[in-house]
Amino acid sequence: xxxxxxDAVAYDGIAPGVDLTLLPRPNGVLLRFAxxxxxxxxxxxxxxxxxxxxxPTSGGGWTASLEHGAQLHLRVEQSxxxxxxxxxxxxxxxxxxxxxxxxxxxxxxxxxxxIVDLALEWSTVLGGGLGEAVEELALDEAGxxxxxxxxxxxxxxVTDGVLGPEFGDGTGTFPGDIYLARYSGTGxxxxxxYLGGNNNEEIAGLHIADDGRVLVGGWTASLxxxxxxxxxxxxxxxxxxxxxxxxxxxxxxxxxxxxLGGNGLDHxxxxxxxxxxxxxxxxxxxxxxxxxxxNAIQTTGGGFPLSGFISRLSPDASELTYSTYLGCSGGxxxxxxxxxxxxxxxxxxxxxxxxxxxxxNALYGGDGGTEVFVATIDPEAGGLLAxxxxxxENGLPMxxxxxxxxxxxxxxxxxxxxxxxxxxxxxxxxxxxxxxFDVYVAKLDRRLTTLLYxxxxxxxxxxxxxxxxxxxxxxxxxxxxxxxSKQVPTTPGAFQTEPPGGGLDAFVxxxxxxxxxxxYSTYLGxxxWDNVRGRGVAVGPLGRVTVGGVTESPDFPGIEEPLNGSxxxxxxxxxxxxxxxxxxxxxILDEPALLGLQVHAQAVWPSVDASPRHGASNALALVVQP
Numbered sequence: 001x002x003x004x005x006x007d008a009v010a011y012d013g014i015a016p017g018v019d020l021t022l023l024p025r026p027n028g029v030l031l032r033f034a035x036x037x038x039x040x041x042x043x044x045x046x047x048x049x050x051x052x053x054x055x056p057t058s059g060g061g062w063t064a065s066l067e068h069g070a071q072l073h074l075r076v077e078q079s080x081x082x083x084x085x086x087x088x089x090x091x092x093x094x095x096x097x098x099x100x101x102x103x104x105x106x107x108x109x110x111x112x113x114x115i116v117d118l119a120l121e122w123s124t125v126l127g128g129g130l131g132e133a134v135e136e137l138a139l140d141e142a143g144x145x146x147x148x149x150x151x152x153x154x155x156x157x158v159t160d161g162v163l164g165p166e167f168g169d170g171t172g173t174f175p176g177d178i179y180l181a182r183y184s185g186t187g188x189x190x191x192x193x194y195l196g197g198n199n200n201e202e203i204a205g206l207h208i209a210d211d212g213r214v215l216v217g218g219w220t221a222s223l224x225x226x227x228x229x230x231x232x233x234x235x236x237x238x239x240x241x242x243x244x245x246x247x248x249x250x251x252x253x254x255x256x257x258x259x260l261g262g263n264g265l266d267h268x269x270x271x272x273x274x275x276x277x278x279x280x281x282x283x284x285x286x287x288x289x290x291x292x293x294x295n296a297i298q299t300t301g302g303g304f305p306l307s308g309f310i311s312r313l314s315p316d317a318s319e320l321t322y323s324t325y326l327g328c329s330g331g332x333x334x335x336x337x338x339x340x341x342x343x344x345x346x347x348x349x350x351x352x353x354x355x356x357x358x359x360x361n362a363l364y365g366g367d368g369g370t371e372v373f374v375a376t377i378d379p380e381a382g383g384l385l386a387x388x389x390x391x392x393e394n395g396l397p398m399x400x401x402x403x404x405x406x407x408x409x410x411x412x413x414x415x416x417x418x419x420x421x422x423x424x425x426x427x428x429x430x431x432x433x434x435x436x437f438d439v440y441v442a443k444l445d446r447r448l449t450t451l452l453y454x455x456x457x458x459x460x461x462x463x464x465x466x467x468x469x470x471x472x473x474x475x476x477x478x479x480x481x482x483x484x485s486k487q488v489p490t491t492p493g494a495f496q497t498e499p500p501g502g503g504l505d506a507f508v509x510x511x512x513x514x515x516x517x518x519x520y521s522t523y524l525g526x527x528x529w530d531n532v533r534g535r536g537v538a539v540g541p542l543g544r545v546t547v548g549g550v551t552e553s554p555d556f557p558g559i560e561e562p563l564n565g566s567x568x569x570x571x572x573x574x575x576x577x578x579x580x581x582x583x584x585x586x587x588i589l590d591e592p593a594l595l596g597l598q599v600h601a602q603a604v605w606p607s608v609d610a611s612p613r614h615g616a617s618n619a620l621a622l623v624v625q626p
Contacts, residue, residue, distance in 0.1 A: 046074070054097060062095060065561070073558065125551065125559055126181055126192070127568035128153025134548025134569045135534025138206040138214075143185030143540060146214050147548050147571060148195075148203045149533070151179040157192060157564075162251045163226075164194030176200040178218060182251060183571070191251040197222025200240075204281070205271025205535070212249030217271025217281050219243065220259075231258035231317045238287070242268035244279045244317055258317040262287025264302055266309070270336045270401075270535075274343060277315030282334035282347060285309045285325075295382025296324035305331025308349050312379050322379040328355030330370075335399040340446060341408040344385060345377040348402040348412050353389050361449045362388035364421065371420075372397045374412055374448055386448040391422035392440055400480070401535055403470025405513070408446040411476050415464040416440050416456075423454025428515045430456050435485060437462040441476060441511060453515030459487020463507075467537035467547075474513030477539055479547045481531035482507055482523070494522035495557075495574075501527035506549050508537070508574060524572060526553025545574045 009022040021032040053065040061075025079093035126132065128151065135149035154167045156179055167177055177196035183189055195201065199222040207215040221240040228234065241261025245254055260266065264286030272280050288302040290309055301307035307327025314321055326334055330352025338346045351373050353366025358373075366373075366389040375387040390412065399414040415437045416422075422440065423431050431454070438458035444451055457463065457478075465480035482488045486499045488507045499505045500523055509521035524530065529552045536548035551559075552567045559570075 056097075062097065125556070125561075125563060125568040125570050126157065126189070127151070127564040128156035129565045130154075131550070131565050131567040132156070132179060132569040133533045133550030133567070134536040134571060136203050136206040137536045137538055137546060137548045137571070138208045139538045139540045139546060140208045140212070143544075144183055144190075145185075145538075145546060145571070146180060146182045146206055146208055147536070147569065148178060148180045148206050148216065149548075149569060150202060151177055151194070153565060156194065158194060159189070159191045159251075162191050162193035163247060163253055164196065167194055168196065168198050176202075178203045178216070180206075180214065180216070180247070180251065182214070187571075187573075193247075193251050195226075195245075195247075196220065197224040197226070199223070201225070202267075203534070204242075204268040204283070207271070207273040209246075209273070209277070213255055214247040214249070214251070215244070215271075215273055215279065216247070217242070217244045217268055217279065219267045219283070225257075225259070226254060227257045227259060228254050231256050232313060232320050233259040233261075233291075235259065237261045237289075238263045239265055241266040242281050242283060242311075244271070244281060244313055246317075256317045258313065260291070260311060260313070260320075261285070262290040262302065264288065264290075266290060269334065272337050272339065274312075274339050278321065279313040279315070279317060280337055280345065281309075281311050281313075282337045282349075283309055284333040290323075290325065291320055292323045292325065293320060293382070295322065297377070297382065297384050298325040298327065301325030301327045305329070305352075306333060308332045308334035308347075308351070310334055310337070310345060310347060310377060312345075322382065324377075324382070326356075326375070328352060330355045332356055332373075336402045338402050338404055340376060340404055340410075343379075345379055346402055346404060346410055347375045347377060348399050349373055349375075350397060350399065356387070358388050359384065359386045359448075361447075362386065363444065363449055363451055364389045364391050364424070367391075367421070369420075370397070372399060372412070372414065372416075374402070374410060374444060376446070376448065388444075388448040390442055391420045391424065392416045392442075398464065400465040400478075401468040403468055403476070404446075405470050405474040406472035407474070409452060409474060410444045410446060410448070411441065411468070411470045411474075412444070413439065413441045413465050413468045413476065413478060415462075415480075423456075424451055426451040426454045428453045428455030429511065429517060432456065434458045435460045435462065435487075437464060437483075439463050439465050439478065439480065441468075441478070441515065443474070443476075443515060455511070455515050457489065457509070457511075457518075459485035461485035461487070463488055466532045466549075467535040469537050469539045469545075471539055471543075475519065476511040476515075477508070477537060477545055478511065479506065479508045479532040479537040479549070481505070481549075488521065488523065489518060490521045490523065491518055494520065496523035496525070499523050500525045500530075501553065502529040504529040504531045506530045506532050506547075506551075508545060508547055510545075524557070524574075526551065526555040526557065526559075528552035528554070529567075530556065530570075547572050547574065 011020045019034045055063045076093050079091050080088040130152040132151045133149045134147045137147050177194045178201045181192040201220045203218040205217045236259045245257035266285045268281045268283040270282050284306045292299045307325045311323040312321050332351035334349040336348040353371045354368045358365050372390045372392040376385040397416045403411045438456040442454045462483035465478045467479045469477045482505045490497045506524045510519040532549035538546050548571045551570045
């Protein structure tokens with residue numbers, strides 16, 4: 001716990017005279033088998049459980065096909081004997097299959113001090129016949145994840161015993177449901193379900209509670225969207241409205257589910273959960289009777305132009321504990337929300353700056369256009385703490401997300417079709433607007449009076465971030481899509497330094513805490529269209545980045561099985577060489593992993609009684625360097 005980087009996991013004696021070390025590598029996890037003089041590696045077998053098919057690959061490797069389309073790819077990366085002078089002598093090593101779906105090493109018995117490195121990867125896609133995308137993603141403490149998004153597939157691969165086994169509540173009268181899927185830390189599908197009624201739904205956010213429940217927020221146009229008794233609003237008010245619900249950890253039933261809305265259209269655009277378990281929805285509404293609380297900033301709004309809304313429900317969704325409009329005559333919307341260090345709500349949206357006023361000493365008062373704003377709200381007192389504009393205004397500015405670092409500093413990212421006055425005089429990686437649409441990233445102090453840095457990232461055409469995650473150190477992880485630019489800056493040694501193919505290419509990058517450099521930046525995709533939608537990125541233990549999106553590429557990295565439809569959802573777990581904790585950057589030693597699809601490799605040896613080198617409580621060998 002609270003470990004930001006590790007070098008290896010080491011085990012002694014997994015076979016007579018044979019030790020095993022697990023190391024992160026660019027293409028996954030490296031399994032290093034070491035035998036001292038006189039030991040025989042031919043006695044080492046790798047039993048693979050749950051394998052439906054084991055197929056040879058080019059180069060002498062093997063692909064193990066598991067249930068639900070997951071695959072493990074195993075190959076000998078290198079094998080050598082260390083000579084007395086310290087040099088390495090290559091020694092041939094093969095992997096042979098036996099009838100029990102085990103793989104055995106083929107090496108000469110007389111080799112002494114032999115080292116064999118095996119590379120292990122996992123990858124998976126999920127979908128039905130009409131196409132899916134990962135639009136929201138949440139991690140649990142064990143490294144597992146829940147993904148969610150939109151599906152139009154009648155044949156989406158749901159599992160047995162789940163809440164929604166049928167598309168459209170069984171009627172299929174409108175082509176759109178939410179899907180939810182839960183994976184273990186090793187990429188194994190635990191369950192998958194539909195969530196919706198007989199009309200359209202969209203997901204706005206996901207959260208995994210400490211007890212394993214899955215909390216979901218979004219909007220629905222279904223009058224029969226499932227709700228439960230005792231909640232704030234079990235019956236929809238009109239047409240489409242917001243919702244918040246909780247599923248059991250196994251996805252089998254609802255713990256609670258409520259509507260949230262009024263007499264118009266109410267679309268939740270983001271969802272989060274605070275430390276007390278309160279459910280927070282933000283979005284846009286046309287309802288003139290949207291429910292508000294007495295301590296609201298604005299108790300009237302709605303109509304056209306639309307107004308933003310910010311609402312907080314109790315942990316069991318039985319009570320509306322805070323709710324306000326946030327708008328003006330020129331229109332406004334609340335696009336993203338996160339929590340500040342004292343529980344304040346941090347809101348990012350778009351508004352007409354001629355009518356939504358800033359607070360005293362704000363960074364920028366706006367110049368009369370439709371601009372990105374940042375606001376902080378005290379939900380207990382109901383007051384507007386601060387509101388400023390960013391100077392992002394030209395070309396329909398978009399908001400990808402907002403995050404807060406370990407010092408309470410606020411990071412906002414999105415895309416813009418022009419520079420306006422942004423980024424003022426603050427430092428940054430690139431203060432020049434580059435193309436038609438560029439990524440922008442800005443970091444502000446928590447009072448919203450100072451721009452700590454502002455930067456553009458992009459090429460001569462379009463780049464759009466869809467998701468961001470802010471680390472405690474202040475580093476910013478962005479995932480998004482290069483739309484025909486082919487000029488997203490990448491870093492040396494990245495997984496894909498060049499655009500891989502189609503007109504749309506996904507990218508993942510990490511911006512340093514001061515915004516002055518890219519610590520890591522890579523493309524991610526195949527020969528067709530690949531992109532990141534929604535807020536499908538999260539940073540987990542050890543700095544691992546999990547990213548989700550949609551791919552049309554049959555050659556998406558690590559995927560060998562055909563796609564299920566014209567496009568499928570993808571999830572990739574990446575390991576970066578540079579992670580951060582607090583203010584101290586940490587670097588993985590030995591041969592650092594730059595990026596790779598990761599798997600918990602220990603599960604490959606379910607029948608081996610391997611003893612950790614320093615005892616069960618110290619199985620991780622931590623090696624860090626400031």
